[in-house]
Amino acid sequence: MAVLTYLEAIRQGLWEEMERDERVFLLGEDIGVYGGAFKVTEGFLEHFGEERVIDTPISEAAIVGAAIGAALLGMRPVAEMQFIDFISCAFDQITNMAAKSRYRWGAGVPIVVRGPCGGGVHGGPFHSQNVEAYFFHTPGLKIVEPATAYDAKGLIKAAIRDEDPVLYFEHKYLYRRIKEEVPEEDYIVPIGKAAIRRPGKDLTIISYGWMLHKSLDAAHQLAAEGIDAEVIDLRTLLPLDDETILSSAAKTGKVLIVHEDTRTGGIAGEIALRITERVFEYLDGPILRVTAPDTPVPYSPPLEEFFLPQVEEIVAAARWLALY
Numbered sequence: 078m079a080v081l082t083y084l085e086a087i088r089q090g091l092w093e094e095m096e097r098d099e100r101v102f103l104l105g106e107d108i109g110v111y112g113g114a115f116k117v118t119e120g121f122l123e124h125f126g127e128e129r130v131i132d133t134p135i136s137e138a139a140i141v142g143a144a145i146g147a148a149l150l151g152m153r154p155v156a157e158m159q160f161i162d163f164i165s166c167a168f169d170q171i172t173n174m175a176a177k178s179r180y181r182w183g184a185g186v187p188i189v190v191r192g193p194c195g196g197g198v199h200g201g202p203f204h205s206q207n208v209e210a211y212f213f214h215t216p217g218l219k220i221v222e223p224a225t226a227y228d229a230k231g232l233i234k235a236a237i238r239d240e241d242p243v244l245y246f247e248h249k250y251l252y253r254r255i256k257e258e259v260p261e262e263d264y265i266v267p268i269g270k271a272a273i274r275r276p277g278k279d280l281t282i283i284s285y286g287w288m289l290h291k292s293l294d295a296a297h298q299l300a301a302e303g304i305d306a307e308v309i310d311l312r313t314l315l316p317l318d319d320e321t322i323l324s325s326a327a328k329t330g331k332v333l334i335v336h337e338d339t340r341t342g343g344i345a346g347e348i349a350l351r352i353t354e355r356v357f358e359y360l361d362g363p364i365l366r367v368t369a370p371d372t373p374v375p376y377s378p379p380l381e382e383f384f385l386p387q388v389e390e391i392v393a394a395a396r397w398l399a400l401y
Contacts, residue, residue, distance in 0.1 A: 078258040083251040086226035086259050088117050090233035091155065093263065095125055098153060101237055102129040104140055105157030114159045115193060115252055137166035144188045145175050153237055158192030161246060162206045175242040176217030185240040193249035195287055195337055196385055201376035207338035209314050212244055219268055220315040222246040224289040226257045228312055231266030239268060248286045271318035277307035280331035280398055283322060283348060285311040288335045288386060295391035304399045314344060319351060326352045330361035331398045335391055340368040362401035365394050
């Protein structure tokens, strides 16, 4: 198997789906001649042509609106947000048109809206956000965020084949820092299924995206102290994999949720309440969160470092929880 970066895995997944299904096409800003802001689609225009790789004007609402219209006519569009922060401009198209179409008149909208999310590259408050919580509240949507190259390829292929709208968030910090062997043959990673990345018995750490890797680093440090942490990679944020989350919480009795998004209204709150509602009798301590604080993402590198959850914070929270 070839060793691919996270970015190359996304690229390969897109390429293979376009080869497999002629209805799949791409649209977005600078994705053709320029190859995309991060070069995910470099070479696509030359191979697939301008009818399937479409450079658009700078209008996210128009990009997603056109994708919805094409999907309703039988196509399988993949719309790129140059930075996922700009998806807010298409909020109405996504939440009121794409998400509700099946409920309103039975027509699925098989679109994928993908783009780079997250901080760590000093992009400032308009190029570093984690926007999942804005859409997590909307019935009719699916949200995925891979943390590994294997999942990056498998989830983009699953998203493209889904009959309803999928938001595919890719963490830009991982683009060229994460690599692993990725199968060349066709495969998908099922939407809605989490993965246990590290089994453990003393407490559960639930995370996704870049923070999964920090959580695994924290678990490694905790193991040296005799604390055996189980680490869950959500992979899909909507719908959540309740079975894996609740089973692990019931097994360890202690839960720590880690995400890069800001705290208030974040996904951690929903996970914590689901655990409390359904397996409260198994808990041996309070459910804790390690998240970013409730501020915009700072541009200053040291301030951004302070803003982002760090391994030391995860270790400290887990250590406190283990001793509770």
